[in-house]
Amino acid sequence: MKSEISRRALLQNSGVAAATALGLGIKPSLAGESKADSLQPLKGNINQSVVHWCFKKYWDIEKTAQVASQLGMKSVELTPAENWKTLKKHGLTCAIASSHGFKVGFNNPENWDQCIEILRKRIDECAAGGVNNVITFTGMRDGISDEEGAKNCVAGLKKIIGYAEKNKVNLCLEMLNSRDDSHPMKGHPGYQGDHTEYCIDIIKQVGSNRMKLLFDIYHVQIMDGDVIRRLKQHKDYIGHVHTAGNPGRGELDDKQEINYPAIMLALQEIGYQGFVGQEFIPTRDPYQGLKQAVELCDV
Numbered sequence: 001m002k003s004e005i006s007r008r009a010l011l012q013n014s015g016v017a018a019a020t021a022l023g024l025g026i027k028p029s030l031a032g033e034s035k036a037d038s039l040q041p042l043k044g045n046i047n048q049s050v051v052h053w054c055f056k057k058y059w060d061i062e063k064t065a066q067v068a069s070q071l072g073m074k075s076v077e078l079t080p081a082e083n084w085k086t087l088k089k090h091g092l093t094c095a096i097a098s099s100h101g102f103k104v105g106f107n108n109p110e111n112w113d114q115c116i117e118i119l120r121k122r123i124d125e126c127a128a129g130g131v132n133n134v135i136t137f138t139g140m141r142d143g144i145s146d147e148e149g150a151k152n153c154v155a156g157l158k159k160i161i162g163y164a165e166k167n168k169v170n171l172c173l174e175m176l177n178s179r180d181d182s183h184p185m186k187g188h189p190g191y192q193g194d195h196t197e198y199c200i201d202i203i204k205q206v207g208s209n210r211m212k213l214l215f216d217i218y219h220v221q222i223m224d225g226d227v228i229r230r231l232k233q234h235k236d237y238i239g240h241v242h243t244a245g246n247p248g249r250g251e252l253d254d255k256q257e258i259n260y261p262a263i264m265l266a267l268q269e270i271g272y273q274g275f276v277g278q279e280f281i282p283t284r285d286p287y288q289g290l291k292q293a294v295e296l297c298d299v
């Protein structure tokens with residue numbers, strides 16, 4: 001896989017070099033990239049998506065959609081409904097809609113009304129816009145025991161899951177790591193749903209085929225590990241998947257420890273039909289990092 005990627009990269013780079021030498025003046029199709037920088041056609045067995053917040057600093061929605069489309073991805077996700085028409089223009093969808101943030105969630109009954117109101121609105125938007133998934137969170141512990149938090153999550157989510165069912169939209173509960181305290185988006189110390197099985201137990205108790213897990217490989221690797229076994233074990237409950245390199249939530253390169261091609265093959269093996277959202281924080285050229293991730297996950 002690696003040698004194939006390097007070979008491709010080499011061919012592409014030499015193509016650019018040759019064209020430049022010949023004075024062909026390849027017209028950049030996107031600022032900072034040339035057409036020759038685009039991928040070979042993807043196998044497309046994995047539906048790939050890019051998570052907008054990670055790239056927002058570099059690219060607005062139009063540019064993100066252009067890049068995603070150029071890289072053969074199928075979605076730009078966690079972007080508001082007002083942006084979905086831009087995605088459509090580029091032949092893309094939004095794999096999962098955002099909702100209430102991770103800090104205020106269903107573990108505290110005081111937050112239920114607020115979470116339900118925003119989820120209802122998102123479910124309506126998803127039903128109208130052909131989007132299948134909405135994200136949801138447990139919220140922070142803030143003195144609530146894990147047992148109480150789980151009980152509250154089940155009771156709170158049960159108040160909205162019927163509406164999700166009626167509109168054929170999945171609620172995806174995200175597990176997040178609470179270990180990395182180095183950066184506000186690399187880890188979330190105090191988050192209650194910080195173990196895979198804790199979230200799975202909540203999902204099972206809500207008891208609906210519209211209640212799913214957002215399996216973020218980066219967060220699972222930090223808190224629980226044993227990623228492929230967990231994917232297989234919980235296959236019936238996985239609604240969406242996220243990536244990033246660990247440690248550091250950076251690119252999916254050889255400085256990080258997660259074996260993404262093997263994990264993507266495992267997703268195929270379990271018959272996962274959903275999307276894989278690239279959700280890393282770029283530490284170098286964002287286009288090159290995203291291209292590398294897309295190639296690596298295209299198994």
Ligand SMILES: O=C(O)C(=O)CO
Pocket residue numbers: 102174176185216
């Ligand atoms: O850290 C994450 O993965 C989140 O989605 C928080 O919103």
